[in-house]
Amino acid sequence: MMDGVALTKQINPAREEASPAGLVLRGITIAIGEAPLLSRLDLDIPPGDVVTVMGPSGSGKSTLLAYVAGFLDKAFTARGEVLLDGAPITALPAQQRRLGILFQDDLLFPHLSVGANLAFGLDAAVTGRRARRARVEEALDQAGLGGFYDRDPATLSGGQRARAALMRTLLASPRALLLDEPFSKLDRPLRKDIREFVFSHARALGLPTLLVTHDHEDADAAGGSVLTLKA
Amino acid sequence: MLRLAPILTLAILLGPIGAGLLWTLLPAFGYLPVLGTRDFSLDPWRELAAFAGFRSALWLTITVGFGATVISLVLAIALCATSVGTRAFETLRAAIPPLLATPHVAIAIGFAFLVAPSGLMVRAFSPWATGWERPPSIATVNDALGLSLIAGLVLKETVYLILMIIAASTQVAMRPMLQAASALGYGPARGFVAVIMPQIYRQIRLPIYAVLAFSLANVEVALILGPGNPPPLAVVAARWFAGYDLGMYYPASAAATLQFFIVVAGIGLWRLMEIPVGMAHRLWVARGKRRGVAEPFWGGAALLGWSSGVLALAALVAVAAWSFAHRWRYPDFLPESWSLRVWEQHAGSVTALAGVTALIAFAATLVAVVLALACLENEQRRGLSVGQGALWALYLPLLVPQIGFLFGAQMLLVQFSLDATLFAVIWAHLLFVMPYVFLSLADPFRALDPRYARSAAALGASAVRIFFTVKLPMLARPLAIACAIGFSVSIALYLPTLFAGAGRIATLTTEAVTLASGGDRRVIGVYAFIQALLPLGVYAIALALPALIYRNRKGLA
Structure with a gap:
């Protein structure tokens, strides 16, 4: 998984x-x-x-x-x-x-897209642009956020943001x-x-x-x- | 490296000021080895005291300094007190950035275009109402009492103080407290002055001192709007320093040193006066009066404040109008014909000066932003809390009168053969750009939710990566504003350019001031207009650029 x-x-x-x-x-x-x-x-x-x-x-x-x-x-x-x-x-x-941390707020970086937020978290051991993108897409799918890579985090619902925040944390x-x-x-x-x-x-x-x-x-x-x- | 940032910043700021003060003080007592004098004497002071206009110059300095500061403060308080919670407040906030960005020299020149005997205000009523077929022979500009000088200073300083009051009032629960006061039967202005002002005065104290210092010692506005004979003390000193008679360096140093002590004493006096004014305020509040002169007084002052804002804008329009005017004779309110002739004639010179001006402003701002960010990042990484002392140090370049240390600083530059170089001018500008850049960046930087950086760190990001990929992008907007502020501060500087550049490096500002003392209004208009336009353009870019970059990021809106 x-x-x-x-x-x-x-x-x-x-x-x-x-x-x-x-x-x-x-x-x-x-x-x-x-x-x-x-x-x-x-x-x-x-x-x-x-x-x-x-x-x-x-x-x-x-x-x-x-x-x-x-x-x-x-x-x-x-x-x-x-x-x-x-x-x-x-x-x-x-x-x-x-240590992965989740706070009261999701704290997704407002200047990055949803996908870039997850990529920020993704372990540097995963190398190669394609591989990293694929890994993030996979995590987004898992969180029910398939196709959200380029979305502005501010346009997500509270639940979507919370799930994206957890995925960002787990990818690290x-x-x-x-x-x-x-x-x-x-x-x-x-x-x-x-x-x-x-x-x-x-x-x-x-x-x-x-x-x-x-x-x-x-x-x-x-x-x-x-x-x-x-x- | 980062650890050294605060020390380096302080050295860059305070070094030239301290050394400059000393090297102005020594010639004031006859010690100036460059000119071969090493014996201490009181002759420079005797010479200064023997100057025919000495007493008037002194009196003028003090009345203008305190007059402009008190009036600006009253107008600023009145405008805030009467408009908080109304739509007028939004107008007020919107009017601040463009007026703040406009150099005081451009506003002073435009103001002179408005109120001069042959100016637009007289023209509007002449000859049909006044009967003046020729410009009246009343000194409405450069009057001996310095009234037009006070007015010119007030136009700019009121705006700055309003900004400071608004910034300070965000630290207190203003709305609920005003509502509580109004529920107890206090009118809006009385409520603001009684309840809010005492809470925020501590935060606006240093800005007020800076305004007082500027009003007491300003040279460029006094050159344009102040009386010529005698002028205020700072202008006396500046004239003597700029003259060809090197022997005048001694009394000029004495005048500059005296100016320094006048500012120190002025700030001290203001500080002392805060005590009885505070006591009177408490007694006034304790009487619990709900009716009286307070509302009409502040209402009237606010009206005056709004008119001064309109006047400042009108001054800019006047500058622009003159630059495009062809035939514009008294008493015509509008030019008979328009033309681009003056613009064409001066295009080459204006472009070159604008280039130098922008280059100096860009370099000084860049260094200031880097230093400010380094200090703030260092403070945050090491969990330091910054005390009152650091704030005073930061304000020092704005409190010490420029004329009091610039000559001494120039003497040092001469010793290292650095005078009249761009490097020296940029450093001189940095002294004044740094405080504004730092102060405008510090609040947003410190207010950034620390949990963003913690989240990033928990994800494994290094401190450097967090700084560049999380903090800076999130601070894009305040960062752009800080750059625009630094830029506009630099563009407006006159004396620092003059001294560090040894009179050989000209900017739009030095050129506009030189021309203002009796050139063609059309030509003055061209230089003043460009001088005002440059910072306004940078402001517009600063507002637009982050909005453009983050157009798809609502969370940063």
Whole structure:
């Protein structure tokens, strides 16, 4: 199916015997100034599982995601190890972590066509203009967006944009998925579809997925374990 | 490399200003080794004080400086206060870019065409209403009190202050607060002045200081509209610097140094006056009066503001009309006949000057944009937050009077044999282009949703690739506007061209100013018209180009 599958399986199984495959957080402590936000948080997300972190705004769930992704604002101080299939990635810059991220908004680049957006994400390992174009077209088909390559992203519906955003993320062959309330801005009926679309892809690719949300329905649909943070 | 961007930028901006101030200060005390004088003395100051028009020049400088600033600020506040929430506000916003882009020299020349004794305003009512068969012998331009100079400055500065007020007011919840004030029974203008102004004053303080500094020390508008004998202090200094008598460099340096301290003291005085004005404002607000003179006062001021806008546009029309006029005798309101003769005669010279002007503007803008982007990208990558100090440093070229440091900077250029080179002129222009380019780029750059860059990084894009393929294309519109602003700032510059070019590099602006002191109105019209047209053309391109490139991208509309 997707290149992502092959890539996920290539990943070296646990070099450190102690930590299992998937996305593992060990002793994450985050503070802003003197005020502690998270203290010694541990989390194991096996491949193909969706683990949900819940909590009210200000509980630090988005901050946790930013730390895992490598985007933590300089105002925070943070400690703790993030391991991906046994290898620590905390020291890596964001662009080398190979974590796919979806935010509340689809964040398709408004100056690029839908296809160019996906091509921006597509792994550089896929070379050759034709091959890359074909790979993107294939992904568009998969998302029910066949023939949308040259479309302006602004002309797509909310659901189409959400699916295009997921495809852009998956084409980069991520090794794990981070979801920052990606369904909260969608209409209720659409939300269910997109949720199903995202989770099924994550499971099929065996991606460990960390979902941050304040919506219980998200957590129920994810089906994995749930960690609740307090404000 | 990127880490050095802020330091490099500051060095490029502040280096010449600091050194220039010092090398103007030293000759003011007799020290000028180039001319062989190394002994410190107070003679230059005695010579300056002995200048017959010294006291009048000083008084004129101060009245024009404060007069133009206070009037511009009142008109700008009045126009915003009376039009927010109405359709007039859209008109106001639409009028700003073209008026802002037009060089003040072109507006001053056109304004003189309008209000001169033989100008269009007198012609409109003569001789049928006034009985003037000949132009009246009243000094309506170059009047001794500097009233026409104040008016000429106000035409341009009001527009700039309106822009600053509008930009600052986007930072506060203006609409709901005005609605709350009106629900409590306050009229729109009273509500704006009572509620919004105190919240945004901090943000428009530096722009006001820049306007004050410009009004106190401007040379080119004063040459066109100000009195000649005595002129304001900055013009006195500029004249002496430009003269053939090198001995006058000493009193000229003293005058320039004094001008610097007048601006410093002027800004200090304004800052001090903010305290009692603020107290009076609080008392006024606390009285809770709903009726009184506020609405009629601001309404009247707004009317004056609108008329000044109309006057500025009329000035441009007058410039254009003169350039195409053939026979246009007093008291005809319209030319008897039109002709392209003057355009044809000056085509070669105008084209050459426009080329040099555009080249300097293009180079200065390009460097400014690259430096500004490098500073902003560096700031973003390293998660720096920029403080008040950096803002002051950026504003410094707009606060320090040009005449106060340009001579000193020229002395340095001479030492490195760089004077009268395009390089020197471009650098001099960069000092003034940089602040505007940076300030207009900074807000959109910082406001760009950081999650776009994060998404791109998560997809594996390097910082360099994100900068060039995500941030820059998304900022195409503000980037084009920043370029147009930089371009128009450069085109309008007079003294920096004169000093760094040692009088040997001419632009449309220096030529227009030179001609304005008594040439043929048709010829002046040609140069002033092209000088106004060039930045307007660049603005039009800046608006059209991104729209054209992204015509199929609604998300960037």
